[in-house]
Amino acid sequence: MSYQVLARKWRPRSFREMVGQTHVLKALINALDNQRLHHAYLFTGTRGVGKTTIARIIAKCLNCETGITSTPCGTCSVCREIDEGRFVDLIEIDAASRTKVEDTRELLDNVQYAPSRGRFKVYLIDEVHMLSTHSFNALLKTLEEPPPYVKFILATTDPQKLPATILSRCLQFSLKNMSPERVVEHLSHVLAAENVPFEADALWLLGRAADGSMRDAMSLTDQAIAFGEGKVLAADVRAMLGSLDHGQVYGVLQALLEGDARALLEAVRNLAEQGPDWAGVLAEMLNVLHRVAIAQALPEAVDNGQGDRDRVLALAQALPAEDVQFYYQMGLIGRRDLPLAPDPRGGFEMVLLRMLAFRPADTDDAPKPVLKPVGISQATADPANPVAAPAPAVPPPAAEPAPAAPAAPAPLVVPPPATVDHEPELPADAELRAEVEAISVPEPVAEVVDLPWEDPAPTSAPVAEPASAPRPTPQAAPTAAPPVHDEPPFDPSAYAAVGMDRDDEPPLDEDYYGGESDPVGFSYLDELAEHVQEEAPAPAPAPLPAAKPATGLALQWLELFPQLPVSGMTGNIAANCTLIAADGDDWLLHLDPGQGALFNTTQQRRLNEALNQHLGRTLNLRIELVLPEQETPAQAAARKRAERQQGAVASIEQDPLIQQMIKLFGAKVRQDTIEPVEALANQGQ
Structure with missing residues (x-):
């Protein structure tokens, strides 16, 4: 008898002999035992996981002489013929070789005939995804409503290529890969x-x-x-x-753990004797490191899929977790760059040497780099020795030109200034500037003015003066001109008017002055000033912090304000008010006097109308310019913004990465650049 290969000899002949696929077998066994049989089954999965085997077992279960059962006898003539592949009512079709629509039509022409031997006629279509579109269309109707004695079993390794119309007509079972x-x-x-x-x-x-x-x-x-x-x-x-010895990968990792470069290169030399694929070796190392990381996080989750669970657990105990993550990342980058190396073995060795050279910053053998100071001048850092570093290029101030002296100049000694108990200490930069200026003045000047950052002038310095000029007294000595302060640049945003929207329509006609112009009198100017003061928008000052938190009516106003249909200047007036009294329909509001420039009768009328519209009744609203004692909506919004800003600053200052940058590099956090997340989101909108 000829030799039969193991794959055919040990093919399962019943559900009991199947290895794995429990999720599929349970559904099929229950359906067979309860006689709940579908007319079409679809089995998907990679090659060699049991799709055709399960289909043949189903054919035996349906046609066994003992009846429809999940445990066929295996000894009757039907079971033997199915096992031997010669049962006439089991039609196996290779869709890869019969893709034409004519082949499908020939198949469908035979569907109408009853089975010859068995109870059911079973059509097993393997690699069904290879059928053409016309073949699928021809199969649809029969697949949906076949004769009661016909069962379809479809098998495929690529279910994505099947039309949705086919998938919807079948019970689909996905077979898993074998572990x-x-x-x-x-x-x-x-x-x-x-x-x-x-x-x-x-x-x-x-x-x-x-x-x-x-x-x-x-x-x-x-x-x-x-x-x-x-x-x-x-x-x-x-x-x-032609695979790699798995133990050699552990030898490489052990050399990395010990930091032994000689053992590391010796392990690479032993690997090279097998002529391996160096990218595959790196992939095997990454696989081991991945399992080591899992063992460090959850030891019981490590499987024994490669028969080395004990070695993985031992390596997880010996290798620091940060080293595992670093080696994995370095291996990924090295595998990406390996095709760029002049020699694959050299590239692999460089990856290992790079892993060996770097260590986390908190280990004892980590390199300690000396950071050069950034942005600190030597003169400031060492005030005791100001000439140790080159002096900054500060041009000396231009000396005032001395008046022309006559032929017979007479020396004049300026009286010393009033003595003080001690000389003021000057910073190093000021001392250096004074020394440079003292050296760079070539001629004595007619008058010496003591600047606040310079030392007092020496008493023995002669000053040239005309001979005929009388000796000036200290009271008659000219004084230095007062320093000129530059005006700050004009900022139009500080004086920008509050923007108007459709809620702020122009004032009514009775608000304007309609008299004749009076070029010589002041009545027109007075009226114009009043009109501008009443109607011209002015910048709203920032609200002062509230003296007390809002309670009672003031708290009700805080909750009512966001619901009012007001905006623009009217909304600003309402935001700086607080509710003092609400006697029926008579309401009294106190408005911050700092907002008085924006308040007029028009704004009061609009706010009253907004309240009437929101509450659905008519109110009599009065507004008085009295500083509110409790928190207004504007003050509440300012307080919340300040709290968010403080929270953002605290979050930045407590961030571990920021603290590390401050510690290592002397970084400084500019708090004026920190903005809360809500503020940034609003800017993006």
């Missing part, structure tokens, strides 16, 4: 039953190489048995697959 643990467990059972010696490490290599497919694992096991002359050994499997 390495499950593959190793099944291979151990198969090899033990076949009396083939094996090593556990070899099975883990086969389980990872199978990549979730049980059929691939069985095929690789057949190849390993042939390669190892009847044995499945780890060295033979590693040589057959």
